[in-house]
Amino acid sequence: GENVEQHPSTLSVQEGDSAVIKCTYSDSASNYFPWYKQELGKGPQLIIDIRSNVGEKKDQRIAVTLNKTAKHFSLHITETQPEDSAVYFCAAGGYSGGGADGLTFGKGTHLIIQP
Amino acid sequence: DSGVTQTPKHLITATGQRVTLRCSPRSGDLSVYWYQQSLDQGLQFLIQYYNGEERAKGNILERFSAQQFPDLHSELNLSSLELGDSALYFCASRAAGGGDTQYFGPGTRLTVL
Numbered sequence: 071g072e073n074v075e076q077h078p079s080t081l082s083v084q085e086g087d088s089a090v091i092k093c094t095y096s097d098s099a100s101n102y103f104p105w106y107k108q109e110l111g112k113g114p115q116l117i118i119d120i121r122s123n124v125g126e127k128k129d130q131r132i133a134v135t136l137n138k139t140a141k142h143f144s145l146h147i148t149e150t151q152p153e154d155s156a157v158y159f160c161a162a163g164g165y166s167g168g169g170a171d172g173l174t175f176g177k178g179t180h181l182i183i184q185p
Numbered sequence: 186d187s188g189v190t191q192t193p194k195h196l197i198t199a200t201g202q203r204v205t206l207r208c209s210p211r212s213g214d215l216s217v218y219w220y221q222q223s224l225d226q227g228l229q230f231l232i233q234y235y236n237g238e239e240r241a242k243g244n245i246l247e248r249f250s251a252q253q254f255p256d257l258h259s260e261l262n263l264s265s266l267e268l269g270d271s272a273l274y275f276c277a278s279r280a281a282g283g284g285d286t287q288y289f290g291p292g293t294r295l296t297v298l
């Protein structure tokens with residue numbers, strides 16, 4: 071089955087600086103790569119996603135890049151703000167049978183924005 | 186607010202007991218996914234239903250089962266509970282007409298004493 075590795079487990083950056091979180095996946099059949107943000111006491115919330123036919127996607131301060139050959143994808147957050155502090159999860163998924171499979175998640179990165 | 190609702194928010198029970206967790210997907214979503222989140226295992230996919238039928242299984246124990254009803258709400262049944270079953274259980278739903286996004290509910294925190 072799919073295995074997703076995520077690094078680092080904790081990332082502390084100064085407010086206004088950029089943060090980068092990296093993930094690798096093992097199953098070349100995976101073709102959907104979402105990133106979720108989870109705040110304390112809440113469910114994961116999608117912040118950005120990318121399909122395998124796209125190399126990069128950007129949404130304001132957030133961008134995701136995908137390297138299919140190397141089987142890795144990264145989340146980039148620029149101009150970090152205190153409200154960006156949370157746990158971020160990468161995930162990988164594919165399609166089989168009649169629809170999208172369940173997602174395989176990385177272990178998470180605790181992002182701390184220092185004022 | 187994702188539009189996915191889960192009840193109860195918290196559940197405390199004893200080893201050996203059985204509990205039922207309930208999930209209502211976003212209006213119109215036909216797919217429901219169940220996930221377990223624990224400190225040691227992280228977020229793990231358990232099972233998926235689409236329009237009442239089981240579609241995919243992940244790391245779901247035999248003591249656990251689920252179903253999706255005609256009104257599309259889903260229930261996750263956990264039996265012969267063990268201390269290690271203490272975790273957050275999330276339900277997610279996905280739109281019917283394609284699209285990949287899974288929208289997660291707020292979760293049910295299960296504590297087994």
